[in-house]
Amino acid sequence: MRYKSQLRSVLIIYDHELVLSLALLRLCSLSYCLSSLIIWPDFIMSSPSVFGVASFCIITGASRGLGRELALSLGSHLGDKSLMVLTARSSADLEDTSKQVSACSPGVTVKTVTGDLGDESKAEDAITRMFEGVECSQYQHAMLIHNAGSLGEMSYICDLSPGLQTLRQCFTLNVTSCMALSTKFLRVFPKRDGQRRTMVHISSLCAIQPMKSLSLYCSTKAARDMFMKTMAIEDSELRVLNYSPGALDTAMNDAIVTQAGDSELREKMAENKSTPYFLTTAATCKVLLKLLTEDTFESGKHIDYWDVEVPPKN
Amino acid sequence: MRYKSQLRSVLIIYDHELVLSLALLRLCSLSYCLSSLIIWPDFIMSSPSVFGVASFCIITGASRGLGRELALSLGSHLGDKSLMVLTARSSADLEDTSKQVSACSPGVTVKTVTGDLGDESKAEDAITRMFEGVECSQYQHAMLIHNAGSLGEMSYICDLSPGLQTLRQCFTLNVTSCMALSTKFLRVFPKRDGQRRTMVHISSLCAIQPMKSLSLYCSTKAARDMFMKTMAIEDSELRVLNYSPGALDTAMNDAIVTQAGDSELREKMAENKSTPYFLTTAATCKVLLKLLTEDTFESGKHIDYWDVEVPPKN
Known part of the structure; x- marks a missing residue:
């Protein structure tokens, strides 16, 4: 067109x-x-709408906070005969999210997969279960939203726990399980006429800006951004987005405010809570949906909430 | 000054x-x-010269290629009573490097630590052995050169091995062991008057530019660059450099030329071998030493060989 x-x-x-x-x-x-x-290029000729069509959509870390909001926001935009797969560690909270999505979006079947993507021995099984019985031809749009993530240890580098296993857990959850899940997604949903594919990484400012006492989080986010960028150049028909959602009113933000090793960072994040820079999960989901709907972003790019919305005047 | x-x-x-x-x-x-x-700031008043002083210097991956060249180049610039710790997996090659350094630099004691930094069960022990008997007050300059690294699996993301353990090995060698080693270094050599500290990450263009079929390598390099950047802002008196050495005549380059999943990348890297962009390890070490000697780089910055040298005309 x-x-x-x-x-x-x-x-x-x-x-x-x-x-x-x-x-x-x-x-x-x-x-x-x-x-x-x-003969138009395949993608232009055959790609269905972003929303309103039968979709397969995985959201990781969907039990609470931004993950739950993503499930609710996206759920209400998916077409009939869609399947939404929600994953998280906490079974009870995940079921809550599932019920809320089902209530708002009757055309969407919700499947929950409980599993810890930070536990190497369980993550592979969880990834397998996410795709069980999934037939790619049933969907016009396949989406994967990498939202699960952990802040990891929030110490200065000189104070980090020396054990490699502690470091590994953070990397398994934030990076390697995300890689394995992406690989599986691309195998189940390879390039196919008449099908759109979207992958979103819920990134962070930390992916592009170092922050004191958040070296682990920053490093894993930078790794994940780069992984997504590579995917974007390898598969030009996959729509890839590194979306940085801004400072959010979530448990993750509270954890930084109370536990980060750097006092200046703790104070800055605490002060941030009373400014217009502190966002609700609904506000950031709205911007993400806008980006996905407009579908004009450069694939693989890191886009921040404040790249889309006008920052408040000081 | x-x-x-x-x-x-x-x-x-x-x-x-x-x-x-x-x-x-x-x-x-x-x-x-x-x-x-x-009263000049401590660092300016008390920091000794970069080279020619009693130094403690660790170089990882020192058994061959760039690691060996780094050992030889740096060795000849260290002062008397210096201790160089060389680490790698291959004991025989490491001993060869050690002999060559000792022959050129009689004032430098060389200690070798054989160990696989990609093997979680062995890396911690190897890191401990690197610092055994080291008394920080004996040295005017402490250096840590993170050179060890692996390309990992060179497949397109859709073809990556699904096992998390395979992914972990690459991350352990390229990222988490580097983090644990950095932490140990900062504990043994905390901020101290009259002592200079330098940490170099032998980075890559892959840290800032995605390359097809090198998603693992690109992601780990991006993570390591970010980790070093965080260290630079956490410890303003530590000199931190992400040095991208250019395309080098090493086994790593040969591996990309022969094994990378992307044929275009293989061809490009093969063609590169006959251009002035293809460098000897000696040439790139010269530029790294220039950067360290001049000591004017912004701490934490990613600097490429071609940011220093004038690129050849087409």
Whole structure:
């Protein structure tokens, strides 16, 4: 469709020259007749809408906070015969999210997969269960939202626990399980005519800006951003987004305010709570949905909430 | 010294106004007299030279390629009573490097630590052995060169092995063991008057630019760059450098040329071998030593060989 619009624009440029008008009108008609015969690139010709179609959608870390809000927001935009797979560690909270999504979105079947993506021995099984019985041809849009993540140890580097196992847990949850899940997703949903695929990483400012006493979180977020960027260049028909949601009113933010090793960071985050920079999960979901709906972002890019919304004046 | 030069420059600006000359000359003399009384920041007052002093220097992955060259280049610049700790998996190759360093640098004691930093069960022990018997007060300069690293699996993301253990090995070698080693280094060598500390990560273009079929390597390098950046802001007196050495004539480059999943990347890297962009390990070490000697880089920055040298004309 984009190419068709361009063609029309080109024609209109010459339209003021009366001598060409008739010929152009005939050419326009001809272009419309021909358009059905022209071979448009697969993605443009066959990709369905972002929302309102039968979708398969995985959201990790969906038991609370931003993950729950994502499930509710996305759920209400999916079409009939959609399947939403929600995963988290906490079974009870996950069921709560599931019930809320089902109540708002009757056309969406919700499946819950309880499992700890930070536990190497359990993550692979959880990933397998997410796709059990899934037939890719049943969906017009497949989405994977990497939301699960852990802050890890919030100490200065000189104070980090020396054990590699402690470090590993954070990397398993934030990075390697995300990689394994992405690989599985791409295998179950390879490039296919008539199907759209979207992958979103709920990133952070920490992916691009170092923060004192958050070295683990910053490093894992940078790794995940880069992984997504690589995926974007490897698979040009997959829509990939590193979305940084802003400072949110969630348990994760509270954890930084109370536990971060750097007192300046703790104070800054606490002060932030009384400014317009502190967002609700609903506000950030709205911007993410706007980005996905408009679908004009550069695949693989890191986009912050404040790249979309106008920052408040000081 | 930097502050003194700035002061001199400021004075010279006004020197053309004859009426001020005499007063300025007096002021200059006064500033030099006063300089010995002024309290310069600790780092400027007490930090010894980068090279030529008794140094403690760890180089990981020192058995071959760039690691070996780094050991030889740095060894010849360390002062008497220096201790160089070389680590790698291969004992035989490591001993070869050790002999070569000892032959060129008689004032340097070389200690080898064989161990696999990619093996979680062995890495912690290897890290402990690197610092055994090390008394920080014996050295005027402590350096840690993170050179060890693995390309990991070089497949497209959709073809990556699904096992988390395979992914973990690459992350343990490239990231978490590097983190644990850094933590240990900062504990053995905390901020101390009269002592300089330098940490270098042998980074890569892959840390800032995604490359097809190198998602693992790119992600780990991005994580390591970010970890180093966080260290730089946490410890303003530690000199931190992410140095990207360029395309090198090493086994790692050969591995990409022969094994990378992306044929375009393989071809590009193979073609690169016959251009001036393909560097010897000696050439890139020269630039790294230049950066360390001049000591003007912004701590934590990612600096590429071609940011220092003038790229060849096409």
